[in-house]
Amino acid sequence: MQNILIRLGVIFLAVLTQISFLPVFFSANKAPNIILLLVISWVVIVEFKNILIWIVISGILSDLIFFRSVGTSVIFFVILAYGISFLSRRFLVENKNWGFLMMAFFVLSAVIFHGLFNIFINSQFIENFRGSFWTELILRRNDIVMQIVYSLLIFPLCYFSLARLEKRISFYDKKINLG
């Protein structure tokens, strides 16, 4: 029960930070996506099958708070999590020294694909494909670059905080199982 509440609290805090804290410090198009960084960190730290439900919940909450069609973020987060889980289990285990670079690669790819995904599902795209998607991509390319920079700076904080939290959760789990 405690684990469920802690993880729900983390998701709640991430969404709150995204909507009410980050926009004050970063202009609208350049703010890093804390929820995305949370998903990446979770997939690397915890086994995919144990964290899938929480990724789905993060996506649903994100869609509801940000006034998007419910399921939009869920689909992206789940595909991203599967991809990262696939790559991290193979490369991070075999090449521990390259771990830092792999993480940076995950963050960079995730931010780029998330930017493209957002532009893709934007309503302009549905109304007018020919001009809208590519024009918007060209207009937003600098914003995506800045998002990558800010995300890479914030990711270590997000990752290590979550790693500590998950360590504590697994410690309590073991204590309960032994008891």
Add this chain to the structure above:
Amino acid sequence: MFRKFTATKLFKVAAVIAVFGLLVFLNPRKIFDPVQMVLFGIYYPFEKTFYLLSLKVFETKDFVSSIGSLKKDNKDLIMENQKLLAENALFRDVKSENALLRDQLKLTPKQKFNLEYAFVIGQDSYGLSNWVVIDKGTSSGIKNGMPVIVSDGIIIGKIEETYSKSSKVGLLTNSQSVINAVVSGTETKGIVRGEYGLGIVFDMVLQTEVMKIGDEVITSGIGGNAPRGLLIGKIQETRPSEDRLFQQAVISPSVKFSELRLVAVIKSY
């Protein structure tokens, strides 16, 4: 074998994508509206606290970094204040003369709006749909479609969704935002719409109309979605429309949408 396959990661991912893909395709807003309402009810006090806290941190950071230029800024502000005091005195005189003339010519008084002031407590951090969340909702008499202004007469958007204690304001830069407008002084008519969530365009203007850089664009009052005379922005650039049938003008907004703090909702006019 089937049981083995359904236990795999790929199957679980495919199942989630299928279910939520269907939800996105069908987009059953009505099912999730009550959930959203409850969620916003829970989030509201935290959003307000977090936003005010972040503003305090931002202002402290801003103050510390601007200490060096405070002396110069202070001197400039004193001079500007004196200039404004003089202008104010002149305007007071013009105002009383205006009131007297209106009375003599039996003109109706200038419109006064029924305003509900609200603080911004959340923003679209992805910058695609361009909206803000304010801390007033249906409990304060806010309804969908009400125009939202700042500084007594600059329109920034309109109410798109309302909840008990908060509301979503769609900004003018939102690609789905459309408002009837005219150029102040020349009465050149057109519509103002958001472009790619980044800017505002004055569109559907006849080729025969003349627009100059620096002209002010205001709401026309046509359609009833906003009163006449609210400032939208100034013309920055003119160009022909994509189909070459009309002309367009890029508008430079009068406010920075990312720095909105206090807004006013026009409840009636």
